[in-house]
Amino acid sequence: MPEFIPVIKKDDIQRQITRIAAAISADYQGRELIMIGVLKGAFLFLADLVRELKLEKIKIDFLQASSYGADTVSSENIVLKKDIDVDIRGKDVLVVEDIVDTGLTMARLIEHLKRHDPNSIRICAMIDKRERRKVAVNVDYACGCVEEGFLVGYGLDYAENYRNLPEIYHMKL
Numbered sequence: 001m002p003e004f005i006p007v008i009k010k011d012d013i014q015r016q017i018t019r020i021a022a023a024i025s026a027d028y029q030g031r032e033l034i035m036i037g038v039l040k041g042a043f044l045f046l047a048d049l050v051r052e053l054k055l056e057k058i059k060i061d062f063l064q065a066s067s068y069g070a071d072t073v074s075s076e077n078i079v080l081k082k083d084i085d086v087d088i089r090g091k092d093v094l095v096v097e098d099i100v101d102t103g104l105t106m107a108r109l110i111e112h113l114k115r116h117d118p119n120s121i122r123i124c125a126m127i128d129k130r131e132r133r134k135v136a137v138n139v140d141y142a143c144g145c146v147e148e149g150f151l152v153g154y155g156l157d158y159a160e161n162y163r164n165l166p167e168i169y170h171m172k173l
């Protein structure tokens, strides 16, 4: 049976979401923002974040990328399972992730999205985990940095389990 050690409590996640939502709202004031959630992991974070934004024009779309499968290490084979539907040409894009870990997924997605010629792309991640970073990725808005450990809960899974946990845990197998 895995061991689960609490890392970020529900209230802390909520407080951090409120903090970055204020920053995003200030930065994109008066502009249209296209938010692109990266499925599956970002579904809860995106849902909570968008409801805190004070912006008049927001469009929401999704990508799906997968590379971990049932493992705790990246396969390094990033499979793009679903592409965006909205036109992002000339638009301001915010990519929303649950976690940036090795950075391989985000680097691949940014490269992909840049081909559509957006005006700008920024990155928002619930967790910025730099311990295993393999490519340079600068997270513009993060709820928190975690140094080590495989995390589950609040969208983050291990082999598709535990996404529904309301807070974030370090899972020890």
Ligand SMILES: O=P(O)(O)OC[C@H]1O[C@H](OP(=O)(O)OP(=O)(O)O)[C@H](O)[C@@H]1O
Pocket: 038, 039, 040, 041, 042, 065, 066, 067, 068, 069, 074, 097, 098, 099, 100, 101, 102, 103, 104, 105, 106, 157
């Ligand atoms: O920085 P990286 O090392 O690339 O890891 C981050 C990515 O890994 C996870 O996706 P996963 O492949 O587990 O798919 P999922 O979102 O469906 O769980 C997570 O949701 C990120 O998309």
Ligand code: HPA
Pocket: 068, 099, 101, 102, 149, 150, 151, 152, 156, 157, 158
């Ligand atoms: O720590 C993690 N937990 C769950 N999924 C992940 N994908 C990359 N890193 C992680």
Ligand SMILES: [Mg+2]
Pocket: 041, 068, 069, 156, 157, 158
């Ligand atoms: Mg996963």
